[in-house]
Amino acid sequence: MIIAVASGKGGTGKTLVTTALALSAGECTYIDLDVEEPNGAIFLKPDIREEIAYTVPVPVIDKDKCTFCGACARACVYHALVVIPISRSTVVFPELCHSCGVCGFVCPVEGAVRETHREIGKIRKGNRGSIQFIEGRLNIGQPSAVPLISGITSNYITGENGRLYLLDSSPGTACPVVETLKNSDYVLLVTEPTPFGLNDLELAVELVRDMGKKAGIIINKDDERQTLIDDFCRRVQLPILLRIPYSLEIQEAYSRGIPLTEVRPVMKTQLKDLMGRITDGRW
Amino acid sequence: MKVFIAVDNNNGMDSLVGERFGRAGYFLIYDTVGDAIVSIEKNAYQNDAQGVGIKIATLAVEKGCSAAIGPQPGPKAEEVLANAGIKMLIADKGTAREAIQHFRPQLET
Ligand code: SF4
Ligand code: SF4
Numbered sequence: 001m002i003i004a005v006a007s008g009k010g011g012t013g014k015t016l017v018t019t020a021l022a023l024s025a026g027e028c029t030y031i032d033l034d035v036e037e038p039n040g041a042i043f044l045k046p047d048i049r050e051e052i053a054y055t056v057p058v059p060v061i062d063k064d065k066c067t068f069c070g071a072c073a074r075a076c077v078y079h080a081l082v083v084i085p086i087s088r089s090t091v092v093f094p095e096l097c098h099s100c101g102v103c104g105f106v107c108p109v110e111g112a113v114r115e116t117h118r119e120i121g122k123i124r125k126g127n128r129g130s131i132q133f134i135e136g137r138l139n140i141g142q143p144s145a146v147p148l149i150s151g152i153t154s155n156y157i158t159g160e161n162g163r164l165y166l167l168d169s170s171p172g173t174a175c176p177v178v179e180t181l182k183n184s185d186y187v188l189l190v191t192e193p194t195p196f197g198l199n200d201l202e203l204a205v206e207l208v209r210d211m212g213k214k215a216g217i218i219i220n221k222d223d224e225r226q227t228l229i230d231d232f233c234r235r236v237q238l239p240i241l242l243r244i245p246y247s248l249e250i251q252e253a254y255s256r257g258i259p260l261t262e263v264r265p266v267m268k269t270q271l272k273d274l275m276g277r278i279t280d281g282r283w
Numbered sequence: 284m285k286v287f288i289a290v291d292n293n294n295g296m297d298s299l300v301g302e303r304f305g306r307a308g309y310f311l312i313y314d315t316v317g318d319a320i321v322s323i324e325k326n327a328y329q330n331d332a333q334g335v336g337i338k339i340a341t342l343a344v345e346k347g348c349s350a351a352i353g354p355q356p357g358p359k360a361e362e363v364l365a366n367a368g369i370k371m372l373i374a375d376k377g378t379a380r381e382a383i384q385h386f387r388p389q390l391e392t
Contacts, residue, residue: 073341079334084344084367091366093359096334 001279002157002165004184006208007191008200010037010171013220013244013254014190018168019043020260024271027130028164031152033180035121035136035145040168042257046133048126054136055117056099056147061090065112072103072113094118095143121148145176153183164275173207181208186278187215188241193226201229205236216241216283239283241274284390285321286313287343287369288379289353293323296380304356305335311379312346315390321346336360343369350390352382 005018015032019040022030032040041048059081061072068085080096081103097118104113121138136152138145157165169180181187187208191201201217208215215238219229222243233240244250244260244267253263261268277283289307290298301307306329312321328338336356340363343351351364354375364371372389374382383390 079337082337082341082344082363082366084363086344086347087366087368089366091363093337093362096359 001162001186002167002184003186003188003275003278004167004169004181005188005190006169006177006181006204007171007189008173008202008204009196012171012190012192012197012200014171015040015043015168016220016250016254016260017188017190017218017244018166020267021271021275022128022131022166023259023261024268025131025164025166025275028166029132029134029156030166030168031156032133032135032168033149033152033176034168034170035138035148035176036170038135038137038168041124041133041135043259044128044131044133045257046126046128046131048124048133050125052123052125053119054121054123054148054151055119056097056151057101057115058094058097058099058118059092059103059113060116061092062112062114063088063090065109066090067109067112069108071106071108075102075106077102095141099147123148123152145170146179149176149179153180157183164279173203177207178211181211181213184213186283187213188218189215190218190220191229192221193219193223193229195228198228198232201232205238214283216278218242218244220244221246241277241283242270284315284350285346285348286315286383286390287311287346287348287351287353288313288382289339289351290323290379293325295320295323296378296383298323298379300374300377300379300382301353302375304353305339305360307339307353310339310342312348313379313383315383315387337363340364340367340369343367350386352379352386 007014032038070083073081073083078096080093082091107113120142124135126133136148170176191197217240288311289301289304290311291301291308293309311323328335340360344367350370352372372386
């Protein structure tokens with residue numbers, strides 16, 4: 001079972017929820033896919049055992065073999081390659097390269113296009129008790145988080161029978177979120193009962209529906225007087241699975257990196273039950 | 284020598300030098316030997332989302348230009364021009380004629 005935790009915007013408590021789920025689940029794999037700003041480790045405090053540099057292939061052109069015919073540059077839809085016959089030179093822009101391999105495929109000269117590896121981020125692996133911890137961290141200045149996210153999900157979600165995976169998605173509704181949700185069986189959307197929260201939730205729901213994913217809502221900083229999320233959920237027929245009350249104590253613990261399950265141990269049962277229902281297909 | 288000039292309109296040598304290199308409206312190619320315009324063409328890449336600077340610099344290479352006149356290009360376009368040995372001369376106002384006159388000494392090679 002792969003559960004992704006997402007939110008239309010940042011700061012709604014997505015990591016607070018995902019880490020609390022992990023701490024309530026017992027045996028599970030927590031994966032921080034908010035690779036531009038991973039902060040699950042702050043709450044889970046895992047023992048990191050391994051750090052791997054994640055690389056993507058990029059071409060290098062061997063000037064001794066290249067005939068400067070320009071076929072590779074014409075074939076590259078991302079304009080990551082320029083061939084300059086007059087000066088017998090080539091320019092590769094690695095940050096524009098999508099590692100599609102087309103340049104090497106179209107090149108008529110054997111060995112003119114070779115592959116080199118460019119690091120785009122780091123993957124850290126470790127444990128916190130029975131929780132397996134995996135985190136992606138994109139290097140600064142990398143234009144896209146998608147290759148790192150897909151690299152992690154394809155390598156570490158092994159589909160082991162019955163294993164629970166909790167994916168902490170990046171906020172918003174852009175490509176990295178799509179890449180994360182693509183691999184999930186169920187999406188938990190975390191929101192706040194404010195007009196902004198609702199607005200972003202609407203976008204997130206639209207995305208989840210477009211992707212044909214099952215989803216449920218978690219309201220963070222819940223306030224009984226605010227019913228706008230309830231009204232919306234009724235209208236779009238999405239279940240509200242959990243309400244985390246608005247509490248200064250939780251807020252303060254959050255700011256110090258203390259997990260929800262430590263401030264409100266009783267919530268463990270609720271969270272475990274919630275995951276059980278999702279896994280059983282009751283939600 | 285052929286000179287690649289980024290201009291905003293199509294008015295012969297009275298065309299105005301563009302305000303942005305990759306997104307200039309037209310490209311004027313001028314031959315300093317025959318002192319004549321070789322061609323003026325519309326910037327087909329003007330509204331492309333990505334890679335505009337690279338495409339324009341590649342165009343200058345393909346047209347066989349040895350110098351380019353226009354506003355400061357982006358780093359990628361600059362790298363392509365430098366690799367091609369195309370001299371980049373920075374100008375962002377005046378007409379194509381004024382630019383050629385102004386840079387004449389640098390274009391006499
Ligand atoms: S691998 Fe693909 S994107 Fe990268 S330079 Fe080659 S053709 Fe372009
Ligand atoms: S296709 Fe091959 S031979 Fe032709 S320019 Fe590219 S690398 Fe050189």
